[in-house]
Amino acid sequence: MLFSYGDCMTATLDITPLRSLVAIAGAGGFHRAAMTLHLTQSAVSQHVRRLEQATGRQLVERSGRQTRFTPDGDQLLRSARRILAAHDDAVRLFESPDSRTLTIGASEHAAEMLLPEISGALREALPSTGFRFRLDRTAHVERALEDGVADLIVLAELATPAPAERSRLRLRWFAAQDFRAPTDGPLPVIAFDEPCMLRRPTFDTLSAAGREHELVVEVSNLSGGYSAARAGLGVILLPHIGRAPEGLVERTELPQPPEVRMSVRTAPATPASAVRAVTRAVRQAMQG
Template identity: 50%
Template sequence: MPGVLDIAALRTLTSIADCGGFHRAAAAIGLSQSAVSQHVRRLEKTVGRPLMERDGRVMRFTPHGETLLAEARRILSAHDEALLRLGLGERDAGTIVVGSTEHAADRILPAITGALRERYPAHGVRFRLDRSSRLNDGLNRGSIDVAVFLGEARERDAAPAGALPLSWFSAPDWRMPGPGVPLPVAVLDGPCTIRRRALETLAEHGRPAAVVAEAAYLAGVMNAIRGGLGVGLLADVGPPPEGLRRRDDLPPVPPELLHLRTRAEAPPRLAEVTAAAVRALLTPGG
């Protein structure tokens, strides 16, 4: 009999990626850290391969883990949409669903979580990371309460929520290619605002570039950069990502505006509380 992927365990796996580790994921989804570990082991038993591995003091997704993570997001999205279409997808009224694009989510989501738990102590918090267009679709359908996203704000009720700093990153021992050699760049699959900004900036400065790695999710881009395949343009909030260093020898890229929307029947002051948490995180010295 084929293996069966457990929905709860898949949600835990995505929470580990979204929150930046087991401890934060456990706090975000209301489980013990041992329960989070058990969910990962359950998935590893199903697929027959390790999904995470230790790298120094941190745990990272293996290539198989990244593949399952991408599939998990697709499965969970299809699962939740199916429940909504069947009339079975009404969420617990005590849960606030927060949507975000992946960029800087490991910094933004904990900040939002802390603010929401202080303002709405009786509510749980759940995350959904996705592309901006799908987050806006979720807001329009009522499956997401509040979302922070990049890119063009097509909806009239979108409000600015701060500016996300951007910097170039590479592996610590990565060397810049010689004159006339295109700059190798790792990017997310298009359409992607950060991908577009990276390639446009290099073109504007007359710097030839070649996309050497594309990934459906940010973890794949960061692993390509860590592996020395090239450079990448990433959100720059707090310390550099583990195993990467900032590059000051490439054209600077101005911050990208973040937008925020809430669904029509969202809890009172949700937009205000969320926007304040994001701005405090992104404000220097905040």
């Protein structure tokens, strides 16, 4: 249990720090979360300290540039997402057309790679429009668009066989630099729990190649996946652009996984300028 009922009666969890906590999980660390929220890194750190003071628990562990949620942090993260969803839904009910804030949803994998670029592109294209970002599991982000809660969403999806697209990238295996795959036993695998589009290709790729494997760690968010991999517990399959995540190296000797594509979906009333800005930002990031 995160904290006792009596503690809850005296603790106040403000929206702004909760939004920073969710951004840290989605962006994979304090620095990128600060870029996404257009805050300083010290402000994001202060938000986490406020939450830790309110709950009386350590929520996030930091070692250099590496960030890991504690079990209490993971539990609060799940609650924070529900709280922010309810809060943002309530705000939308009372917004006038002239003061409308666009809600941009993104899966964790898309957010980790693209959110700073998307945020900058939107603010440049629509400087007088407010934006709110909603980071969650792919299935939840899709539901937000269907329910009219999100105006535009960006997802990492498995690519179907088709001519080359500029928004495609291949999945890559990562592990700690000192990780050594066993030569006489199954390959230890870190995987995301359901629902996650990476879970099936993780196991299917290894099975198709005849590589014996076993699930050793199951994680619910990207931060947990990074932490498990950096600890040398196994290999993890991720979509990634550019350099390997901090503390990890690509394992190119493993079977080649399928490609994914970055998909942009929109609600009918979403401004065309916002759609163009996000689509352009995604393509430029993929090419870079």
